[in-house]
């Protein structure tokens with residue numbers, strides 16, 4: 072029977088979040104970020120602005136002191152990490168987290184450790200193999216034998232084994248050369264096109280905004296500007312302040 076309840080406008084809503092570590096001063100100060108379905112939302116901003124902290128709050132690793140978190144319209148503010156996964160959020164941490172002495176298949180399988188149904192696990196494994204061809208091609212290979220960019224795709228595949236609504240990606244380009252970064256961002260777009268919303272944190276602000284649908288500029292724990300990523304990229308003042316200088320002028324014919 073079809074439900075009369077309209078689908079929420081956003082899959083993830085972080086509203087007026089205040090959060091910090093222990094007794095130290097607040098890191099996030101009234102932060103609001105919203106992720107619509109089938110979109111890539113990118114958080115950019117200077118070192119220490121609180122970008123990774125946003126993802127820790129969204130994944131239940133850090134409980135906010137105030138504010139609310141909603142996933143697909145449901146309030147999950149007090150959920151811990153396990154319950155956040157059940158709510159539909161999956162977090163790919165900063166740095167490299169594949170187990171190099173395990174095969175690609177074993178690494179991907181770890182993402183499904185909360186899933187009991189073997190047929191469901193096989194179905195999801197088929198899905199990630201289709202989405203990330205390199206994962207299918209290197210399925211039986213030790214993950215340590217893969218390049219950095221390929222290992223990142225194994226991490227993406229592992230994160231999708233819980234069938235998330237939103238994937239939280241913390242600096243997927245870290246330690247990768249520009250060519251590999253381009254390939255990794257192509258995979259982020261494939262995730263979005265497969266219907267998975269993405270909240271992306273990146274140091275490489277210009278590159279990330281070129282990939283994202285929506286950009287949020289974070290400074291001192293709050294979002295200063297948010298809007299369509301192409302508009303943020305075209306803003307000369309923003310480029311000067313946060314994107315390492317003005318964009319190159321268009322070539323004259």
Ligand SMILES: Nc1ncnc2c1ncn2[C@@H]1O[C@H](COP(=O)(O)OP(=O)(O)OP(=O)(O)O)[C@@H](O)[C@H]1O
Pocket residue numbers: 092095098116117118119120121122123124125274
């Ligand atoms: N585990 C922690 N314990 C205490 N303070 C922390 C912890 N993690 C981060 N911080 C502090 O929170 C602030 C924001 O850090 P965060 O990593 O969220 O920023 P960021 O914007 O992601 O920075 P970067 O781009 O350098 O990764 C910083 O002042 C940092 O020192």
